[in-house]
Amino acid sequence: MSSATAAPQRQRQSRPSTSDPKATARARTTRWARRAPLLPALIFLIIVTQLPFVATLIISFMNWNSLRPNDTSFAGIDNYISVLTDQGLRASIITTIILTVTVVLVSLLLGLGLALLLDKKFIGRGIVRTMLIAPFLIVPVAAALVWKHALLNPSYGLVNGTLTWVWSLFGSDNPPQPELLSQAPLFAVEASLIWQWTPFMMLILLAGLQSRPMDVIEAAQIDGASRWQIFRYLTLPHLRQYLELGGLLGTIYIVQNFDAVFTLTSGGLGTANLPFSIYQTFYTANDYGLASATGVVVVIGTIIIATFALRTVFTLFQKEESR
Amino acid sequence: MTALNPTVQPSAGPTFLGRRRKSRMDPTRNSTIAGLAAWAAALIFAIPVFWMVLTSFHSENDAATNPPSIAAELTLDSYRNFFGGASGLDPWPPLINSATASITSTILVLVLAIPAAYALSIKPVEKWTDVMFFFLSTKMLPIVAALLPLFLFARNAGTLDNIWFLVLLYTSMNLPIAVWMMRSFLAEVPAEMLEAAQIDGAGLILTLRKVVAPVAMPGIAATALICFIFSWNELLLARVLTGVVAGTAPVFLTSFVSSQGLFLAKVCTAAVIISLPVLLAGFAAQDKLVQGLSLGAVK
Numbered sequence: 001m002s003s004a005t006a007a008p009q010r011q012r013q014s015r016p017s018t019s020d021p022k023a024t025a026r027a028r029t030t031r032w033a034r035r036a037p038l039l040p041a042l043i044f045l046i047i048v049t050q051l052p053f054v055a056t057l058i059i060s061f062m063n064w065n066s067l068r069p070n071d072t073s074f075a076g077i078d079n080y081i082s083v084l085t086d087q088g089l090r091a092s093i094i095t096t097i098i099l100t101v102t103v104v105l106v107s108l109l110l111g112l113g114l115a116l117l118l119d120k121k122f123i124g125r126g127i128v129r130t131m132l133i134a135p136f137l138i139v140p141v142a143a144a145l146v147w148k149h150a151l152l153n154p155s156y157g158l159v160n161g162t163l164t165w166v167w168s169l170f171g172s173d174n175p176p177q178p179e180l181l182s183q184a185p186l187f188a189v190e191a192s193l194i195w196q197w198t199p200f201m202m203l204i205l206l207a208g209l210q211s212r213p214m215d216v217i218e219a220a221q222i223d224g225a226s227r228w229q230i231f232r233y234l235t236l237p238h239l240r241q242y243l244e245l246g247g248l249l250g251t252i253y254i255v256q257n258f259d260a261v262f263t264l265t266s267g268g269l270g271t272a273n274l275p276f277s278i279y280q281t282f283y284t285a286n287d288y289g290l291a292s293a294t295g296v297v298v299v300i301g302t303i304i305i306a307t308f309a310l311r312t313v314f315t316l317f318q319k320e321e322s323r
Numbered sequence: 324m325t326a327l328n329p330t331v332q333p334s335a336g337p338t339f340l341g342r343r344r345k346s347r348m349d350p351t352r353n354s355t356i357a358g359l360a361a362w363a364a365a366l367i368f369a370i371p372v373f374w375m376v377l378t379s380f381h382s383e384n385d386a387a388t389n390p391p392s393i394a395a396e397l398t399l400d401s402y403r404n405f406f407g408g409a410s411g412l413d414p415w416p417p418l419i420n421s422a423t424a425s426i427t428s429t430i431l432v433l434v435l436a437i438p439a440a441y442a443l444s445i446k447p448v449e450k451w452t453d454v455m456f457f458f459l460s461t462k463m464l465p466i467v468a469a470l471l472p473l474f475l476f477a478r479n480a481g482t483l484d485n486i487w488f489l490v491l492l493y494t495s496m497n498l499p500i501a502v503w504m505m506r507s508f509l510a511e512v513p514a515e516m517l518e519a520a521q522i523d524g525a526g527l528i529l530t531l532r533k534v535v536a537p538v539a540m541p542g543i544a545a546t547a548l549i550c551f552i553f554s555w556n557e558l559l560l561a562r563v564l565t566g567v568v569a570g571t572a573p574v575f576l577t578s579f580v581s582s583q584g585l586f587l588a589k590v591c592t593a594a595v596i597i598s599l600p601v602l603l604a605g606f607a608a609q610d611k612l613v614q615g616l617s618l619g620a621v622k
Contacts, residue, residue, distance in 0.1 A: 056469060117360055
């Protein structure tokens with residue numbers, strides 16, 4: 001809307017500029033006056049976020065291990081070959097993909113279910129909503145620690161404790177006591193992340209549900225459409241963009257996840273994802289060149305997802321603007 | 324919904340009545356089932372949070388039992404120990420560091436984002452959508468890929484273990500989100516009101532104070548709370564770039580657990596205390612949380 005009002009103004013300013021040099025100068029001043037409030041943020045962001053990536057790109061072509069500072073040299077694409085051939089790093093690429101896809105899909109599905117429930121009116125809806133948002137508002141490291149020690153600890157965690165209690169109700173003193181953190185470490189990481197990210201998906205999908213055009217749905221109900229038909233042919237198509245948005249934003253955040261992997265398993269037992277491997281390559285192994293090349297690989301992967309994400313955001317954005 | 328004109332379907336009299344009765348009954352029964360399901364799900368999702376809070380009020384001996392001692396006596400011991408530094412770790416420096424980093428970076432973000440959002444909505448620059456998407460694209464690049472150059476820079480410039488370097492990075496981390504959120508809030512200021520102010524000869528400052536601020540204030544508050552949350556939560560940068568002096572609360576949490584016998588109640592207490600600001604900020608911003616998390620794309 002604001003762009004529509006701005007366009008004619010701009011034309012009005014630029015029209016006399018062809019004839020009168022003074023007017024050209026004035027037009028230029030107005031243009032810069034318009035830009036001025038934007039510049040500090042823009043310049044700050046370019047310096048702080050873009051320069052480090054340029055540096056990463058340069059270092060990724062270098063042989064540089066801080067433990068052997070005299071050996072620094074140009075490496076060509078050696079580091080990239082290492083990224084793709086190194087067993088550990090290849091495994092962490094696969095772990096990243098499995099972790100991200102599982103967490104995003106499951107939390108999207110659970111989030112959709114919860115959003116559909118919360119879209120109905122019932123007693124205590126506000127409290128339920130608040131309780132469901134709570135997992136998202138626990139500091140991620142704190143959440144990971146609570147999962148690791150208070151829930152999943154094999155001897156006194158809540159999960160095994162509950163199993164003992166339930167089994168004792170049936171008179172058994174031999175309850176199953178799984179050690180999830182060592183037996184299924186990736187599953188443990190996934191479960192804790194799904195727990196934290198489902199509220200995020202739920203919030204986005206609930207907003208989507210509540211923006212449905214109700215008159216169309218009522219018309220469909222009057223025409224005798226079944227509840228499933230309404231969901232399948234009206235609600236789901238409307239939600240598609242919100243599902244995409246939730247999925248893509250979730251992907252971008254979870255690909256970058258470090259806290260859960262670092263805290264729950266310290267990247268052991270095949271749970272090291274790319275951010276953790278990069279952290280380790282540079283912080284523990286001090287191989288700067290290899291860490292940077294891995295970083296570049298992550299950036300390329302993210303750019304591919306981000307392109308889709310940006311497109312989805314853009315579509316929603318245009319819709320909001322035209323409203 | 325049920326008040327439709329019967330002449331539309333004159334032949335379907337009985338079925339129509341039947342359906343009407345059903346549709347009047349169904350919603351209540353369905354929402355009862357939905358309500359029960361929602362309550363069950365909410366309880367499952369909230370159990371870890373409740374358990375964390377409950378354990379933080381238990382003694383170490385009651386915290387680490389199998390089966391769990393739900394009804395064990397409540398005590399403030401671990402809170403006293405936490406703040407008393409009984410484990411030899413003083414929680415105040417990291418908490419103060421986190422507060423400094425989060426609050427200062429949030430203020431900086433607002434100082435930079437509000438004028439930028441103004442130049443993207445109320446008096447938009449040419450190609451303002453391109454600028455918006457540039458801001459957003461910086462948010463999509465993983466921080467971990469910039470970690471090494473930031474570390475090398477900090478080491479050479481002597482800003483390693485310095486909270487102000489973290490403030491700068493958190494500002495850049497949150498600036499795109501804030502610009503997107505603030506733009507969507509400022510775009511809600513009605514154009515007629517701005518024109519009216521202009522016709523009445525109101526200057527820029529007066530327009531901002533009397534027209535823009537009242538509409539945008541709740542949005543500014545929500546943006547600030549969300550930026551605060553993201554800065555407070557951040558671990559990776561803080562872990563690599565700070566140490567004993569400038570370590571933040573999340574870093575403190577990771578070092579806190581090292582290996583100290585019975586420590587479950589301690590861990591839960593620390594987790595509760597460190598999460599409390601985020602929980603408060605999150606619930607305060609609840610209505611605008613989606614808009615912030617979806618970068619203003621969803622309202």
